[in-house]
Amino acid sequence: MTRTPVDPTTTPAWQALAAHHAALSPDLRGWFAADPARADRFTHTVADLHVDLSKNLITDETLDLLVQLAEQVGLAERVEAMLTGERINITENRAVLHTALRRPAGATPGLVVDGQDVDGDVQAVLDKVYEFAEKVRSGAWTGVTDKPVATVVNIGIGGSDLGPVMAYEALKPYVQPGLEVRFVSNIDPTDLAETVEDLDPTTTLFIVASKTFTTLETLTNARLARAWLWRRLVEVGAIEDTDEARTDAVAQHFVAVSTALDKVAEFGIDPSNAFGFWDWVGGRYSMDSAIGTSLAIAIGPDAFGQMLAGFHAVDEHLRSTPFARNVPVLMGLLNVWYTNFFGAHTHAVLPYDQHLHRFAAYLQQLTMESNGKSVRWDGTPVTTQTGEVFWGEPGTNGQHAFYQLIHQGTRLIPADFIAMAHPAHPLVDVDAPGRPDVHELFLSNFFAQTKALAFGKTADEVRAEGTAEAIVPARVFSGNRPTTSIMGPSLTPSVLGQLVALYEHITFVQGIVWGIDSFDQWGVELGKKLALEIAPAVAGDRAALDAQDPSTQALIRYYLAHRRAVPDLED
Numbered sequence: 415m416t417r418t419p420v421d422p423t424t425t426p427a428w429q430a431l432a433a434h435h436a437a438l439s440p441d442l443r444g445w446f447a448a449d450p451a452r453a454d455r456f457t458h459t460v461a462d463l464h465v466d467l468s469k470n471l472i473t474d475e476t477l478d479l480l481v482q483l484a485e486q487v488g489l490a491e492r493v494e495a496m497l498t499g500e501r502i503n504i505t506e507n508r509a510v511l512h513t514a515l516r517r518p519a520g521a522t523p524g525l526v527v528d529g530q531d532v533d534g535d536v537q538a539v540l541d542k543v544y545e546f547a548e549k550v551r552s553g554a555w556t557g558v559t560d561k562p563v564a565t566v567v568n569i570g571i572g573g574s575d576l577g578p579v580m581a582y583e584a585l586k587p588y589v590q591p592g593l594e595v596r597f598v599s600n601i602d603p604t605d606l607a608e609t610v611e612d613l614d615p616t617t618t619l620f621i622v623a624s625k626t627f628t629t630l631e632t633l634t635n636a637r638l639a640r641a642w643l644w645r646r647l648v649e650v651g652a653i654e655d656t657d658e659a660r661t662d663a664v665a666q667h668f669v670a671v672s673t674a675l676d677k678v679a680e681f682g683i684d685p686s687n688a689f690g691f692w693d694w695v696g697g698r699y700s701m702d703s704a705i706g707t708s709l710a711i712a713i714g715p716d717a718f719g720q721m722l723a724g725f726h727a728v729d730e731h732l733r734s735t736p737f738a739r740n741v742p743v744l745m746g747l748l749n750v751w752y753t754n755f756f757g758a759h760t761h762a763v764l765p766y767d768q769h770l771h772r773f774a775a776y777l778q779q780l781t782m783e784s785n786g787k788s789v790r791w792d793g794t795p796v797t798t799q800t801g802e803v804f805w806g807e808p809g810t811n812g813q814h815a816f817y818q819l820i821h822q823g824t825r826l827i828p829a830d831f832i833a834m835a836h837p838a839h840p841l842v843d844v845d846a847p848g849r850p851d852v853h854e855l856f857l858s859n860f861f862a863q864t865k866a867l868a869f870g871k872t873a874d875e876v877r878a879e880g881t882a883e884a885i886v887p888a889r890v891f892s893g894n895r896p897t898t899s900i901m902g903p904s905l906t907p908s909v910l911g912q913l914v915a916l917y918e919h920i921t922f923v924q925g926i927v928w929g930i931d932s933f934d935q936w937g938v939e940l941g942k943k944l945a946l947e948i949a950p951a952v953a954g955d956r957a958a959l960d961a962q963d964p965s966t967q968a969l970i971r972y973y974l975a976h977r978r979a980v981p982d983l984e985d
């Protein structure tokens with residue numbers, strides 16, 4: 415494996431793409447009219463997903479050149495390096511093996527990295543998670559009053575929260591009736607307070623999920639939760655107010671997920687109630703590790719296993735499909751095309767599925783913590799723009815909010831539209847004349863939006879509707895606004911796994927083209943460190959306050975003036 419990233423801008427393919435872009439006049443109307451096979455040719459399948467790239471600003475030549483770019487930056491070699499456990503997370507000197515989390519049991523040949531039986535390790539933890547999940551689901555795991563668990567509260571942040579909460583929301587129809595999972599992430603105590611407010615402490619189980627078990631937010635919330643549990647259990651008469659009773663309560667009402675099992679023990683959680691994982695799983699790539707324990711409890715081991723199989727199917731596609739038909743590779747390359755040649759700054763992800771309402775939030779960490787970098791993996795500056803801003807909301811809500819800008823604004827915003835053929839609900843609007851199937855109405859919006867964005871509406875078409883001439887320009891749609899449509903049969907655990915793996919690999923492909931380490935996240939460290947340094951000033955320490963810059967001092971003084979009366983701090 416080469417340690418020096420290829421500078422993509424120096425490749426022949428990049429030069430050819432620049433010339434191709436300069437000569438290209440996007441014309442989706444004309445391209446479709448002249449080439450009826452365009453939709454077929456640019457539509458590909460990955461596992462159960464049907465991915466239509468035809469409404470992108472591409473020709474056959476564009477895709478050929480993008481594929482050449484992938485070849486010239488050595489993508490194939492990097493994919494293999496990732497899958498076989500090379501330490502491609504250079505700045506942390508770690509392997510990147512989230513794909514090992516979803517390898518089927520007994521896969522041959524087995525995956526051994528640095529003499530470690532990775533498959534065996536993964537399976538052992540998965541078995542432990544599944545056994546625990548079954549105990550909770552069956553009621554065999556009980557709290558201090560021998561009542562089964564009714565509510566699981568997952569305490570985590572970033573990758574220890576966003577993936578599990580997104581998947582829990584996505585797979586709500588698969589959640590065992592009578593079991594609920596809630597999620598606490600923010601260090602703003604309001605989050606925990608409101609989450610536990612109406613809970614019965616005797617039927618509540620907390621999962622403290624933290625890869626490092628050092629994260630300020632998570633450990634603070636875990637301590638607050640522990641204090642709440644003790645107080646409430648005493649209040650309802652479930653335990654005596656003694657140290658021994660409190661220790662027993664933690665054993666029955668707290669479990670943990672972490673790579674740092676020693677720190678779990680320090681917190682007071684019995685390591686036998688802890689589920690491990692490894693430093694080769696990045697936080698934002700960890701929802702299919704033990705970090706997904708809350709999800710495994712909610713949907714059960716069978717469904718969790720189906721989700722893992724969905725992830726794996728896309729891993730296999732990435733590994734074995736030629737680039738010209740390889741969906742994550744093509745979608746990653748398209749993102750490069752828009753970012754670097756069209757100057758796009760953002761990328762919208764618009765699921766037409768209410769169950770995916772946290773998908774964009776999840777993707778923001780995945781994509782932006784991975785590719786928001788200015789240096790390459792060898793420490794040299796990047797040679798082109800990197801990481802777009804990912805954002806989105808479920809359709810059709812977004813249509814009535816920000817779609818105006820996507821349709822008629824001055825910026826190019828590539829967008830992924832996601833929808834499922836089958837709804838997860840049986841609702842029929844019997845009172846709607848002629849159109850009782852609400853899902854069809856919903857999907858009509860999904861189809862209409864990408865059509866409008868691609869083909870627009872000309873001034874003549876607007877005039878033909880009898881529009882007054884002065885208003886015609888405001889009602890013209892330029893079209894040629896690129897979209898990718900992703901459709902699946904229904905949002906099953908497997909399909910969700912496929913979607914997530916697809917975006918994981920799109921992110922990876924972009925990172926490789928740009929030469930960056932998509933698996934570190936040094937950019938979040940400075941703020942964390944400063945927060946700890948500033949904390950004494952916020953608590954009123956005069957010397958600490960004086961050490962701050964004038965703007966920060968003034969802001970803290972504003973807080974102090976409103977929250978605390980500290981007269982000796984007045985000037």
Ligand code: F6P
Pocket residue numbers: 571572573574623624625626627628629632697698783935938
């Ligand atoms: O602050 C960023 C980060 O390190 C993420 O990468 C990670 O997902 C999150 O914090 C939570 O970290 P941990 O799981 O170690 O608590």
